[in-house]
Amino acid sequence: MSDAAPPGPILTVDHLDVTFTGRRRNIKVKAVVDVSFSIKPGETFGVIGESGSGKSTLGRAVVCLLKPSGGQILHSGVDPFGLSRTELRQHRRAFQIVFQDPNAALDPRMTILESVCEPLDVAGIGTAAERRRKALAILDRVALSEELVDRYPHEISGGQKQRANIARALVLDPRLIVCDEVVAALDVSIQADMLNLFADLQREFGLTYLFISHDLRVVAHISDRVAVMYAGKLAELAPADQLMDAPLHPYTQALLSAEPEPRVPEAGTSKRIILKGEIPSPLAPPPGCRFHTRCPIARPECASREPEWREISPDRFVACHYAGEPLPTRVGASHSAAQR
Amino acid sequence: MTTGNAAGREPLLDVRNLSVAFHDGDRWNEVLKEVSFAVEPGEVVGIVGESGCGKSLTALSILGLLPKHGARLTGEILFEGRDLTKLSERAMRDVRGRRISMVFQEPMSALDPVFPVGTQIVETVRRHFKIGKREAEERAIESLDAVGIPSPRQVVKMYPSSLSGGMRQRVLIAIALVCEPRLLIADEPTTALDVTIQAQIMDLLLELGQRTGTAILFITHNLGLVAESCRRMLTMYAGQVVEDGAVRDILARPFHPYTAGLLGSIPQAARRKTVLTSIPGRVPSPAEMPAGCRFAPRCTYVEPPCREPQLLVESNDARHVRCRRFGELALAGAAS
Numbered sequence: 001m002s003d004a005a006p007p008g009p010i011l012t013v014d015h016l017d018v019t020f021t022g023r024r025r026n027i028k029v030k031a032v033v034d035v036s037f038s039i040k041p042g043e044t045f046g047v048i049g050e051s052g053s054g055k056s057t058l059g060r061a062v063v064c065l066l067k068p069s070g071g072q073i074l075h076s077g078v079d080p081f082g083l084s085r086t087e088l089r090q091h092r093r094a095f096q097i098v099f100q101d102p103n104a105a106l107d108p109r110m111t112i113l114e115s116v117c118e119p120l121d122v123a124g125i126g127t128a129a130e131r132r133r134k135a136l137a138i139l140d141r142v143a144l145s146e147e148l149v150d151r152y153p154h155e156i157s158g159g160q161k162q163r164a165n166i167a168r169a170l171v172l173d174p175r176l177i178v179c180d181e182v183v184a185a186l187d188v189s190i191q192a193d194m195l196n197l198f199a200d201l202q203r204e205f206g207l208t209y210l211f212i213s214h215d216l217r218v219v220a221h222i223s224d225r226v227a228v229m230y231a232g233k234l235a236e237l238a239p240a241d242q243l244m245d246a247p248l249h250p251y252t253q254a255l256l257s258a259e260p261e262p263r264v265p266e267a268g269t270s271k272r273i274i275l276k277g278e279i280p281s282p283l284a285p286p287p288g289c290r291f292h293t294r295c296p297i298a299r300p301e302c303a304s305r306e307p308e309w310r311e312i313s314p315d316r317f318v319a320c321h322y323a324g325e326p327l328p329t330r331v332g333a334s335h336s337a338a339q340r
Numbered sequence: 341m342t343t344g345n346a347a348g349r350e351p352l353l354d355v356r357n358l359s360v361a362f363h364d365g366d367r368w369n370e371v372l373k374e375v376s377f378a379v380e381p382g383e384v385v386g387i388v389g390e391s392g393c394g395k396s397l398t399a400l401s402i403l404g405l406l407p408k409h410g411a412r413l414t415g416e417i418l419f420e421g422r423d424l425t426k427l428s429e430r431a432m433r434d435v436r437g438r439r440i441s442m443v444f445q446e447p448m449s450a451l452d453p454v455f456p457v458g459t460q461i462v463e464t465v466r467r468h469f470k471i472g473k474r475e476a477e478e479r480a481i482e483s484l485d486a487v488g489i490p491s492p493r494q495v496v497k498m499y500p501s502s503l504s505g506g507m508r509q510r511v512l513i514a515i516a517l518v519c520e521p522r523l524l525i526a527d528e529p530t531t532a533l534d535v536t537i538q539a540q541i542m543d544l545l546l547e548l549g550q551r552t553g554t555a556i557l558f559i560t561h562n563l564g565l566v567a568e569s570c571r572r573m574l575t576m577y578a579g580q581v582v583e584d585g586a587v588r589d590i591l592a593r594p595f596h597p598y599t600a601g602l603l604g605s606i607p608q609a610a611r612r613k614t615v616l617t618s619i620p621g622r623v624p625s626p627a628e629m630p631a632g633c634r635f636a637p638r639c640t641y642v643e644p645p646c647r648e649p650q651l652l653v654e655s656n657d658a659r660h661v662r663c664r665r666f667g668e669l670a671l672a673g674a675a676s
Binding site: 050 | 390391504506507534535536537538539540543563564565566567568587588591592602603604605606607608609611612613615616617618619622673674
């Protein structure tokens with residue numbers, strides 16, 4: 001759509017903090033703390049984390065739905081928070097977001113076609129007939145057949161609704177789309193369809209994705225680079241293949257081990273890292289390294305000294321004093337079951 | 341209590357030709373059709389399939405929890421030698437929670453928000469054993485301790501709302517296992533949880549199951565978890581068992597195109613950035629079940645004879661498959 005890609009990053013997140021203040025001023029939740037990365041045009045940048053890691057807050061801040069309390073977000077070098085309201089309106093068309101819940105973004109009283117036309121109507125682009133034509137073309141592109149476009153959200157399936165949401169984001173010719181858990185609510189075969197669709201759309205429209213998910217395999221499948229978030233901070237950032245093959249942060253290693261692949265079981269291979277304890281509350285993050293309370297290789301200094309975010313090799317960042325150390329695994333109960 | 345393993349080849353649970361139909365206007369929609377499978381004492385069996393394939397309905401049928409009106413159940417559910425479908429509601433209440441118990445996906449909706457968790461465990465214990473309140477409370481504390489809940493003496497007095505999702509699921513497991521049932525049905529027990537917590541809960545379930553000799557029927561959409569925790573699995577599709585066998589054999593070489601399709605849909609590290617082989621279309625709704633092979637409309641390998649109903653046939657190595665072409669298809673399995 002847009003011609004020559006701009007030379008610089010399409011998105012720069014620089015020492016970003018997002019803090020929520022409670023009704024009483026003394027309650028502060030630091031949802032995102034000191035997060036920095038940048039995304040190249042045409043790249044798919046994955047963010048993985050569990051509940052409370054701050055990944056969704058990050059996604060919302062990136063599309064200006066939340067205001068940073070520290071640091072900066074730049075869209076192709078422009079600070080969107082420095083724009084006037086009218087300028088921002090125009091500007092944010094290029095930076096869209098699709099959410100997890102396929103129902104939440106669709107008005108139950110509007111047909112699918114009306115919902116997809118709506119962003120164009122609001123933006124006041126073209127005539128009504130042109131807008132309709134454009135919406136129909138995009139709906140066709142996301143494989144929602146013509147007989148479905150006049151239906152209401154409750155008349156179509158979850159996967160189809162999610163396609164409608166993608167169409168709604170695409171209709172404004174965005175350059176970057178934040179995908180926040182977009183396939184989490186779908187069955188695996190539908191999920192596979194959607195992941196294929198995302199890849200096709202990227203090629204066709206030259207899109208850049210910030211792809212947020214709790215599912216490491218989904219993120220690794222679609223992304224060029226992956227950032228791992230834990231308790232509001234980045235734990236690791238690496239090209240997807242390197243992250244999967246040789247994770248450096250103990251948390252990444254535990255995540256990889258926690259979600260087993262459907263492999264043919266062999267006796268003696270079912271080793272896993274089982275983290276103790278729970279994800280810490282963002283109200284009271286642990287001192288020092290935020291992961292030390294659950295880390296299998298934590299040492300005394302981890303509780304007091306916060307690890308630096310350092311580039312350990314080109315393009316590989318990690319925040320851990322002992323990055324890359326092997327972790328103790330335990331043989332799961334399943335292993336002995338398989339051998340019986 | 342753990343003498344179940346010595347019972348020999350007699351299956352603990354033997355489901356035979358289970359069919360369930362729901363009344364819809366003037367017709368009956370058959371949502372489960374001739375489901376047959378068995379679970380040996382102490383065995384962990386996985387049931388996989390997507391939403392709407394009948395996995396949870398199978399579980400509810402075993403527990404006798406189908407609605408009284410508008411549902412029609414045929415076939416046999418033999419458990420410890422008795423046909424559960426023939427039991428009165430009163431007799432079923434002695435089975436539920438005592439001989440067979442269940443863990444659900446959503447720990448919040450399965451716990452009562454207005455009672456402390458201890459009360460809910462005590463209720464289960466005293467329903468099935470003639471013991472005093474004090475003693476039942478001690479059992480409750482022990483059971484929370486057994487599922488790895490720190491300071492169980494405090495937790496028994498807490499309400500579900502003040503516990504995390506992982507802790508609630510532990511409480512549910514405690515309730516399910518406090519009477520030492522012979523069979524535990526775990527219906528997507530970790531789906532609502534974060535992955536690191538999922539690993540803890542799976543580990544706990546399998547370990548407790550092994551320790552008490554409880555058989556586990558593990559319902560999930562997650563083939564990775566099945567690969568890791570089960571010896572045998574069933575694939576269900578549109579209310580039917582379409583494949584049944586050892587996990588190792590099925591994952592190495594699935595016989596049914598649906599099982600192969602599920603495997604191909606899962607992103608795997610070795611196939612990054614490739615096109616996933618999704619399954620076209622979706623699970624048919626109960627009202628529009630195909631007359632022949634129920635998977636035929638979505639199947640890549642469909643031939644005209646597939647329009648006939650398919651039988652679950654036995655192959656070698658005690659495997660079963662509901663596909664007439666299974667011998668000639670070489671379907672891709674999981675990476676080893």
